[in-house]
Amino acid sequence: MKKIISLLLVLMLSIGLLAGCTPAAPEAPAETPAETPAETPAETPAEEPAAEGTIVKLGLGHVISIAKSTDKGTDANGNAVNAGAQADVTIASVGFDADGKVVSVYIDVAQTKVAFDENMVVTSDKTAEVKSKKDLGADYGMVKASGIGKEWFEQIAALEDWMVGKTVEEIKGMKMAEGKTAEEDLVSSVTISVGDYIAAVEQAWNESIEVAGGETVGLGIKTSIAKSKDAGIDANGNAVTAAAQVDTIxxxxxxxxxxxxxxxxxxxxxxxxxxxxxxxxxxDKAGEFKTKNELKEEYGMIKASSIGKEWYEQARALADWMAGKSIDEIKGMELAEGKTAVEDLVSSVTVGVEDYLLVVEEAASTAK
Incomplete structure (x- = not known):
């Protein structure tokens, strides 16, 4: 009996001990903190592309010819014919978008004639205003000989409209027949020869400069024959031959x-x-005639320049100064004897500037 009681006591004690020693549930491992991602550097905002139709390049192109100048002599009927000089300066001002397409184009021609009498004395009024073909409008008189009843300014406007939205390569690819357009949508509105106009637009593209935020483009022209000379005798008694000089700014x-x-x-x-x-x-009437910008150092102003700068360098500095200014601000430039007196320009521009201010003002009035 005692043995049974002892066995029961041992059994009960063992059960109690086992109950107290039940292992606890394994402790969940501590969470490994998620790796903090490296800070992503702020993206540098990409430069926004120019909005469609925005002008990002500006070009000026030209073609110069004196081919229509005539000698003194006699005509086919034996009648005396006086000499005459003629300078045709075809000009294109063009704005291009980021894809190189024409946004705006303004084409004009300064067709300037200088007449002489039988003694080679200039008979044209050297102080008179010289108008471009667009300035002349209906007074140019092309409509009389036009097979489509349209004046020069009307035909050039139609050509300009056709160029808008096209690249220079597309414009150069115009269908042609004997120097005139053969494009189906142009032949009823443009019968003038177009080669020089296309060449001027091509040069405008090739020599274009970058601009910011342009929306319209204009062209200003001022022509003078004031420096044309008669034949005669100079102060030293030497014979002097006649010469026409046409300055188109x-x-x-x-x-x-x-x-x-x-x-x-x-x-x-x-x-x-x-x-x-x-x-x-x-x-040579078929020769090449360069503008002052094209001549660069060949123009030769630097020899007489007190600041050691050529004409094209001074013209560029003046144009750069105009950027960001209104026409009223430009016209309000401080002047001294026709030259700039603006403090930040006097060291880079010593040429007379009044005519240049005038042509920029005209460009604003023609802008489209």
Whole structure:
């Protein structure tokens, strides 16, 4: 009996001990903290592409010809014919978008004639205003000979409209027949020869400059024959032959939405047409004629420049100064004897500037 009781006590004690020693549930492992991702650097915002139709490049192109100048002599009927000089300066001011397509184009021609009498004395009014073909409008008189009843300014407007939205390569690819357009949608509105206009637009593209925020483009032109000379005798008693000189001052300019200059190009076509003692043109009428910007150092202003800068460098500095300014601010430039007196320009521009201010103002008035 005692043994049974002892066994029961041992059994009960063992059960109690086992109950107290039940192992606890294994402790959940501590969470490994998630790796903190490296801070992503803020992205540098990409430069936004220019909005469709925004002008990002401005170009000025030209073609110069004196081919229509005539010698003194006699005509087919034996009648005396006086000499005459003619300079045709075809000009294109063009705004291009980021894809190189034409947004706006303005084409004009300064067709300037200088007449001489039988003694090779200039008979044209050397102080008179010289109008471009667009300035002349209906007075140019093409409609009389037009097979489609349209004036020059109307035909060039149709050509400009056709160019908008096209690249220079597309414009150069125009269907042609004997120098005139053969494009189906143009033949009823443009019958003039178009080669020089296309060439001027191509040069405008090739020599274009970058501008910011341009929306419209204009062209300004001012022509003078004041420096043309008669044949005669100089102060030393030497014979002097006659010469026509046609100075066509040009500005292409782009303007932003507020009418401020987004960019400008200033140039001058200084065309000299000399005659010999017999009244014949003494320069190659088919030769190349360069503007002052094209001549660069060949123009030779640096020899007489007190600041050691050529004409094209001074013209560029003046145009750069105009960027970001309104026409009123440009016209309000402080002047001294026709030259700039603006403190930050006097060290880079010493040429007379009044005519350049005028052509930029005209460019604003023609902008489209």
């Amino acid at each position: 040009i500005s292409a300019a782009a303007f932003d939405a507020e009418g401020k200059v987004a960019g400008a190009i200033i140039d001058t076509a200084q065309v000299k047409i000399p005659f010999d003692a017999e009244g014949k043109v003494s320069v």
